[in-house]
Amino acid sequence: MTGARRGAGGGAGAPARAPLGGAARPGSTGGALEGRGGTPAGPSPGLGAPPPSAVCVPGRVELVVPAAVAGVRLDRFLATVSGVGTRSQAKRLIDAGRVRVDGALRKSAHLLGAGARLEIELPAPARLAAEPEALPLIVLYEDAELLAIDKPPGMVVHPAPGARRGTVVNALVHRLGALAGVGRPDRPGIVHRLDRDTSGVLLVARTPAALEALARQFRARTIEKVYLAVVRGHLAAARGTIDRAVGRHPRERRRMSVHSRRGRAAVTRWTALERLPGATLVRLEPETGRTHQLRVHLAAAGHPIVGDRVYGARRAGRAGTSLAFPRQALHAAEIRFDHPSSGARTVVRAPLPPDLEQLLAMLRQASGGTGKSGHSA
8 A cells, every 4th residue: 555645734645656756666675764763673473462361441451471472571572562552661661660570560671471460550641742833744644543744854853952843743733633642742643753854754653552553563673664865976886785883973972873882783775776976866775773874874884965964074075076955865765564453564655855856956967967877886
C-alpha cells in the first residue's frame, strides 16, 4: 500500500510520487532512523503483546511471564506491554519503583524467569506540554492509527529548550487534538525524529497501540528508510557501505563522531545516483539509527553533505567546490513499515522539497546537461 498525498485542508489525492519522479526501487532494504539517538536491539523471539492472562485495570497491569521469554531483560519485555510501549518508558517506570517482579523491585537488567508475576503501576496521562498552533502540515498518508507528514526543513520535531513553539508537535496537537497517553507528553505521537534542517517523511502514531507496534519494528530494525543527499565531491565507486561505530565526539560533546571512545555499531549503505559539478546525488539506506549517523558517516568518508554546517564546514574547501546551501542537503524520501493494525507492508514517499530541486537544477545547468549516472562516479 502506498500512502496518498494529502494537503492540509484537502482529501485523499493521487499516490505520492517517488523521489526524483521515479518508482520506488524494488527490494530496497534499510534500517532505522537518522537523528534518533540510538535504536535498541531487536526483541527476543516470543516478545509481543501481553498474554491473554494479563489483568489490565486503569493504571495497573498484572501478568505472568510466559516461558517463551524466559531469560529476557525486564526492561525489554516491559517495553512490549500495552501501556508502556518503549524501552525508555520501561526504564523510567522501573527506576521510579513502579514495577515489581514477584513482589520485589528489580533493576532494568534483571533476567525474567518463566512464570514470574509482574505488577506494573502505570502513571496517569500527563497534561500535554505542547500548546496547539495552527501551522501548515503536508500529510502524505493518514488513517485512524497513524499519519505520515512531509516535514519541511527548518522545523523542529518536538518542543525543547529554545524551541517551545513552531514545532511539528505544536501543529499536530492543533490538528489532532489531545494525544494524551500516546507517548511522552512533550512529544505525543512521535515515533522517531528528523533533525531540524532535514526534510522528508515523518511517522506519527495516533493511538498507544500504534505507537507500541511501530516502536517494536524500530527495535527489530524491520522498518526501511531511504534518504537522498547531495554530497561534496565525487565518490570513487557506484555503491558501497560505511561500517563505522558512532558516538559522542571525544572533545566536542554536542557533536557525534566515528572516533568516539564509546561508539555504537552503525552501518550505512549508499548508492551514487548522479554525478554533478563538484558534487554527487546519493541514495542512503541506514541499517542502524544513531544520532546524526548519515551526516557523520559521509563526513568521515570525505564527502560531507552539502550545507552541513556542523560536519561539513571544515572539509568544504577540500572537496573541490565552494558550493553553498543554507542547510544540510538531506531528505528522508521513503519509509516502509508494517501497518500497526493490518500488518500490510506500507510505503510512504515524500517528494524532494523545492530548495533541493533548485539545487539540483542549478548543478545540472552548470554541467551543461542532466548530470551523469552514478555508475560512472
